[in-house]
Amino acid sequence: MFLENKANRDKHSGWIEVITGGMFSGKTEELIRRLKRARIAGQKVEVFKPHIDIRYHESDVVSHNETSIGAVTIHSSERLLLLSSNVDVVGIDEAQFFDKELPRVCQQLANQGVRVIAAGLDMDYKGMPFGSIPQLMSIAEYVTKVHAICIRCGDLASFSHRLTANNNLIVLGEKSTYEPLCRKCFNSVKNENNLK
Numbered sequence: 001m002f003l004e005n006k007a008n009r010d011k012h013s014g015w016i017e018v019i020t021g022g023m024f025s026g027k028t029e030e031l032i033r034r035l036k037r038a039r040i041a042g043q044k045v046e047v048f049k050p051h052i053d054i055r056y057h058e059s060d061v062v063s064h065n066e067t068s069i070g071a072v073t074i075h076s077s078e079r080l081l082l083l084s085s086n087v088d089v090v091g092i093d094e095a096q097f098f099d100k101e102l103p104r105v106c107q108q109l110a111n112q113g114v115r116v117i118a119a120g121l122d123m124d125y126k127g128m129p130f131g132s133i134p135q136l137m138s139i140a141e142y143v144t145k146v147h148a149i150c151i152r153c154g155d156l157a158s159f160s161h162r163l164t165a166n167n168n169l170i171v172l173g174e175k176s177t178y179e180p181l182c183r184k185c186f187n188s189v190k191n192e193n194n195l196k
């Protein structure tokens with residue numbers, strides 16, 4: 001479990017945390033846990049999500065197990081800078097869906113003293129790195145990879161296999177659309193489907 005780093009912390013130094021992994025791995029749940037703890041600590045917290053994700057609730061960040069926190073929906077990462085003045089902690093959900101400016105924006109916020117916590121998918125349904133998450137992981141001080149459970153064999157799952165034949169990169173996640181798989185099961189499904 002991630003514990004907040006207190007070493008030599010002062011009010012003017014920010015940093016970046018990334019919570020990443022496949023579908024159903026508990027990324028959003030972990031994001032909400034950290035944000036709620038920051039609020040308990042009396043810090044000013046703002047939560048953002050990209051315009052695209054309307055899976056459960058228009059203006060909340062909601063995890064698959066339905067814990068939630070109020071969030072502002074924005075169309076571009078640049079808006080984060082405008083909406084984060086006097087904020088101690090910025091939470092970002094579904095970070096993989098933001099535009100490619102997100103790492104620069106997170107960097108700027110952290111340089112201004114903000115604790116930035118970004119959660120998002122590390123890989124798309126083909127198992128390829130997703131959006132700006134690789135860049136974010138590089139510049140982050142703390143990276144947490146969380147895992148789901150492979151529904152075929154019970155091993156730890158890192159891959160999100162799409163059950164429907166849709167080539168769109170963005171198909172929002174429900175249990176009927178994706179299944180979490182381990183590397184071995186993902187590869188054997190891929191072979192079965194003749195995908196590359």
Ligand code: ZN
Nearest residue numbers: 150153182185
């Ligand atoms: Zn498996």
